[in-house]
Amino acid sequence: QLQLQESGPGLVKPSQTLSLTCTVSGASISSSNYYWGWIRQPPGKGLEWIGNIYYSGTTYYNPSLKNRVTISVDTSKSHFSLKMNSVTAADTAVYYCASMLYYHRVFDYWGQGTLVTVSS
Amino acid sequence: EIVLTQSPGTLSLSPGERATLSCRANQSVSSSYLAWYQQKPGQAPRLLIYGASSRATGIPDRFSGSGSGTDFTLTISRLEPEDFAMYYCQQYGSSPLFGGGTKVEIK
Numbered sequence: 001q002l003q004l005q006e007s008g009p010g011l012v013k014p015s016q017t018l019s020l021t022c023t024v025s026g027a028s029i030s031s032s033n034y035y036w037g038w039i040r041q042p043p044g045k046g047l048e049w050i051g052n053i054y055y056s057g058t059t060y061y062n063p064s065l066k067n068r069v070t071i072s073v074d075t076s077k078s079h080f081s082l083k084m085n086s087v088t089a090a091d092t093a094v095y096y097c098a099s100m101l102y103y104h105r106v107f108d109y110w111g112q113g114t115l116v117t118v119s120s
Numbered sequence: 121e122i123v124l125t126q127s128p129g130t131l132s133l134s135p136g137e138r139a140t141l142s143c144r145a146n147q148s149v150s151s152s153y154l155a156w157y158q159q160k161p162g163q164a165p166r167l168l169i170y171g172a173s174s175r176a177t178g179i180p181d182r183f184s185g186s187g188s189g190t191d192f193t194l195t196i197s198r199l200e201p202e203d204f205a206m207y208y209c210q211q212y213g214s215s216p217l218f219g220g221g222t223k224v225e226i227k
Contacts, residue, residue, distance in 0.1 A: 037216070039216075046208065046218060046219075046220050046221050047165065047208055047210075047218040047221075048218070049215065049216040049217065049218065052216075060215060062215065063215075096164055096165075098164075100216070101170075104152070104153070104155075104170045104171060105152075105153045105155075105212035105216070106153075106155040106167055106170040106210065106212075107155075107157075107165070107167060107210070107216075108167050108170075108176065110164035110165060110166075111164065112163075112164055113164050
């Protein structure tokens with residue numbers, strides 16, 4: 001069964017760069033059946049899609065975040081990563097990585113999520 | 121720009137009752153790309169329904185989805201104690217978009 005695990009700092013200072021990694025196991029990150037995505041959820045609020053990446057490296061970003069976000073994939077390490085620059089308190093959220101089925105465009109497996117707090 | 125509106129915001133019901141959750145889009149969306157998720161406190165969302173009406177692996181048959189065009193519905197036929205949670209719809213037009221959620225709480 002596919003499993004995803006987020007890792008990275010839980011505290012980031014304002015104006016700095018948030019960096020998270022998602023390690024994939026139980027399936028090949030090079031599979032053509034999946035996109036790999038990041039979704040976030042501010043405390044007490046709903047879900048916001050950040051972006052996806054395909055194993056080929058093609059990326060898709062939420063237009064509201066695309067100027068600050070970079071998603072990359074390292075197939076040799078079976079992980080993909082998120083970088084978000086110029087963070088503010090509004091970026092405080094639980095960040096999830098997830099697999100999106102290529103054909104159905106739904107997120108079928110999710111990581112447990114990691115809380116990232118932006119604070120000085 | 122597509123907007124997904126879920127209603128009601130909160131649904132207060134008793135175990136054994138039927139729950140009907142609505143997801144409405146401001147323009148037509150593809151049924152093939154309409155999904156529902158369940159989220160419990162402190163947990164990641166779980167995929168329930170994809171393609172508007174297909175249950176994901178392991179999802180009990182008391183969960184059903186229907187709809188097309190701009191109006192979609194998630195129905196829980198008889199609420200079990202573990203069904204009290206938040207529910208989100210999600211569509212994929214040019215990119216993924218989630219609705220604001222419906223909380224199903226115990227009355």
